[in-house]
Amino acid sequence: MHQDILEVLVSESQIKEITEKLGKQLTHDYAGKNALFVGLLNGCVPFMSELVLKIDTHIEIQFMAVSSYHGGIKSSGDVKIKYDLNSPVQDRDVVIVEDIVDTGATLKTVTELLKYRGAKSVKVVTLLDKPSGRKVDFIPDYIGVTIPKKFVVGYGLDYNEYYRNLPYIGVLKPEVYTK
Numbered sequence: 508m509h510q511d512i513l514e515v516l517v518s519e520s521q522i523k524e525i526t527e528k529l530g531k532q533l534t535h536d537y538a539g540k541n542a543l544f545v546g547l548l549n550g551c552v553p554f555m556s557e558l559v560l561k562i563d564t565h566i567e568i569q570f571m572a573v574s575s576y577h578g579g580i581k582s583s584g585d586v587k588i589k590y591d592l593n594s595p596v597q598d599r600d601v602v603i604v605e606d607i608v609d610t611g612a613t614l615k616t617v618t619e620l621l622k623y624r625g626a627k628s629v630k631v632v633t634l635l636d637k638p639s640g641r642k643v644d645f646i647p648d649y650i651g652v653t654i655p656k657k658f659v660v661g662y663g664l665d666y667n668e669y670y671r672n673l674p675y676i677g678v679l680k681p682e683v684y685t686k
């Protein structure tokens with residue numbers, strides 16, 4: 508385990524089980540719909556890669572980059588689009604892929620934007636849901652696992668852009684971000 512990690516919250520094998528289960532559900536729910544899967548960079552990368560390989564139906568994959576944390580451990584609440592979609596969402600069934608829903612600001616903003624642009628449906632699949640962090644009402648449609656009020660990193664989630672490469676979800680030692 509990495510020296511800056513206090514405890515592992517979701518292990519590599521648990522993540523594998525979660526992606527398999529969600530992949531099956533999404534395969535079933537989106538069969539024959541030509542869905543557009545939109546990953547939110549940068550955090551979505553490991554989860555998106557593993558999840559889409561478990562979806563056994565015809566789907567398109569695109570990315571958007573949005574950011575609200577600007578590096579720290581607290582959301583700024585100000586969601587910035589740094590890189591937009593390369594594909595129109597008009598009349599498409601869209602599935603947004605996220606690593607975590609915390610305050611809900613990112614997902615609420617992006618969901619509303621894609622609906623405004625004319626998507627037929629917009630659903631959200633997230634690896635982690637942290638309902639205790641909510642500042643705006645938002646309920647993800649597909650949830651891997653619900654986690655407690657702790658600052659977590661790994662498997663795409665960062666602190667100051669580091670720790671994204673850990674193969675598990677871990678709690679960061681508080682001394683790492685308080686010093």
Ligand code: PRP
Pocket residue numbers: 547548549550551573574575576577578582605606607608609610611612613614664665
């Ligand atoms: C993180 C995370 C989600 C979002 C969730 O992204 O990946 O996208 O925050 O938080 P919220 O529910 O409070 O909006 P971040 O803005 O840190 O960008 P990143 O994905 O590049 O790390």
Ligand code: MN
Pocket residue numbers: 547548549550551573574
């Ligand atoms: Mn993100």
Ligand code: MG
Pocket residue numbers: 550576578664665
């Ligand atoms: Mg981040």
